[in-house]
Amino acid sequence: MPLTREELGRRVRSARESCGLTQEQLGEAVELSRIAISQIEAGSRSVSSIELDRIAYAVGRDIKAFFADAFVEQDALAALFRTEAQLAEQVELRHALQDCLALGREMTNLERLLEIDRAQLRAASYERPAPKSRWDAIQQGQRIATEERQRLGLGASPIGDLVELFESQGVRTGLVTLPDNISGLTLWDDKIGIFVVINSDHSALRRRFSLAHEYAHVLIDRERSGAISRAENRTELLEVRANAFAAEFMMPAEGVVQFAQALGKGGASRAQVAVFDEADVVQVEQRATPGSQDIQLYDAALLAHHFGVSRISALYRLKNLRLIDDREFQRLKSEEDTGAGRAIANFLAADDPVEERGTRDEFRRRFLGLALEANRREEITQNKLTELAAMVGMGRHDVERVLSSAGLGQA
Structure with missing residues (x-):
């Protein structure tokens, strides 16, 4: 069934309204007067292929959409503009x-x-x-x-x-x-x-x-x-x-932990293991050097660079994975806020x-x-x-x- 001028006009109006545009706004976008847009939508004025192509662009449509057997009243951009006027x-x-x-x-x-x-x-x-x-x-x-x-x-x-x-x-x-x-x-x-x-x-x-x-x-x-x-x-x-x-x-949790471990960080300051041989048990304890497991800002800078994220994102990730506590997070964030993080990152390339x-x-x-x-x-x-x-x-x-x-x- 051939597309009538009236139906084409209705489709233009539907596309315009679904984008939340007034006739005046559409006219400005396609260099036509509001009256011309009104006439096109009413089917009382013909529209050239160049004009229709401009209209299609202005309402975020492919010009072919206006000639389809089934006209889609609202596309993705129109839906977005309707919800976000x-x-x-x-x-x-x-x-x-x-x-x-x-x-x-x-x-x-x-x-x-x-x-x-x-x-x-x-x-x-x-x-x-x-x-x-x-x-x-x-x-x-x-x-x-x-x-x-x-x-x-x-x-x-x-x-x-x-x-x-x-x-x-x-x-x-x-x-x-x-x-x-x-x-x-x-x-x-x-x-x-x-x-x-x-x-x-x-x-x-x-x-x-x-x-x-x-x-x-x-x-x-x-x-x-x-x-x-x-x-x-x-x-x-x-x-x-x-x-x-x-x-x-x-920054997958497993990857962050592995990276910290590769730096010799993130482990417990004190570890205990009970070795049992079916008859008796031997208690083994290992204590890390005080402060050796504490993550520093340069560790966070290396972690951020490794995963391609910002240093502040890396700090929050370390905190959420409990590799640093809130006190350590605040200390490292304060250092970052002073510009120390950028200087360290520059030094580490x-x-x-x-x-x-x-x-x-x-x-x-x-x-x-x-x-x-x-x-x-x-x-x-x-x-x-x-x-x-x-x-x-x-x-x-x-x-x-x-x-x-x-x-x-x-x-």
């Missing part, structure tokens, strides 16, 4: 998220053209009842992190590139400038799958922890339309669970943050590589290749130069 009002943020989803859709289309099956790249899902208390949330997060590390065959070793790990599980990632109180968010989209977005303005180590935090939402909270990790929501049970997951996932390969850069490399392959197979034109390259900051001359050097340019 203040996000939709932040124009730059809205555009950044729209860019991420647009890239995700184009990547999905390239994979389809090249017959790359992502169905086999699917993150696990852990169904758990909603936690009843913070303690319950912590226990759930830690157990699931342990199970996921076992499933991935990570053992007690540090995790290398989280972006690469995410990609192997079918999870796309992106870096976006978000409000400072938002560390990241996770979107579920029927077309592009799971998309994790991290705040690009945060430090490398904080972004790394945020990735692990969002991975918890991917694994446990997939029935939700999306998840936003805000500083002011850190006491909510699902956020407590995600933070507990991230700590155990990044352990201050360089473990940079991910750059969520945008890794995505960009794969995106451009697939686009070049699709062009070589004549699945997309050179003009389409140029359009895709522009989405990740590459100009027409860059495209022409690489095609020419690879012998792929137009004759």
Whole structure:
């Protein structure tokens, strides 16, 4: 059945409203007047392909969605904006998220053209009842992190590139400038799958922890339309669970204990063993040199560098695993607050943050590589290749130069 102008207008209105945009806001985004948007939605004005493409981008949709037999009234971004209305009002943020989803859709289309099956790249899902208390949330997060590390065959070793790990599980990632109180968010989209977005303005180590935090939402909270990790929501049970997951996932208890033991630290100051031979017993006692087992700030700096986390995260982990008590924690934290930790880390050459390969850069490399392959197979034109390259900051001359050097340019 052909799509009527009236039905197309209804779909435009539905997509706009589901994003929480007014006609005036949509008009500003696509360089049309409010009256023109009103006429399009009423079916009394035709809409060009260029205008519809701009509208689709503004509401976070693929233009093809407007012509589908079954129109999806609310997609992932729309659901997010409906529950978080203040996000939709932040124009730059809205555009950044729209860019991420647009890239995700184009990547999905390239994979389809090249017959790359992502169905086999699917993150696990852990169904758990909603936690009843913070303690319950912590226990759930830690157990699931342990199970996921076992499933991935990570053992007690540090995790290398989280972006690469995410990609192997079918999870796309992106870096976006978000409000400072938002560390990241996770979107579920029927077309592009799971998309994790991290705040690009945060430090490398904080972004790394945020990735692990969002991975918890991917694994446990997939029935939700999306998840936003805000500083002011850190006491909510699902956020407590995600933070507990991230700590155990990044710094497994077994690995932390092993690392401390390798430094000759963390053991008991006094150990006793009773050796029994079926007739009598021999008592053996070993006393460590006073203070020899005390963990110092330089030990915490080495631990943090080993697992790719911040020193303060390492200190909290040591405390939670009872490798240091509260008094020792306060002493070490005070030293860290004075800047001693950074000086020590510099001295130990352990201050360089473990940079991910750059969520945008890794995505960009794969995106451009697939686009070049699709062009070589004549699945997309050179003009389409140029359009895709522009989405990740590459100009027409860059495209022409690489095609020419690879012998792929137009004759």
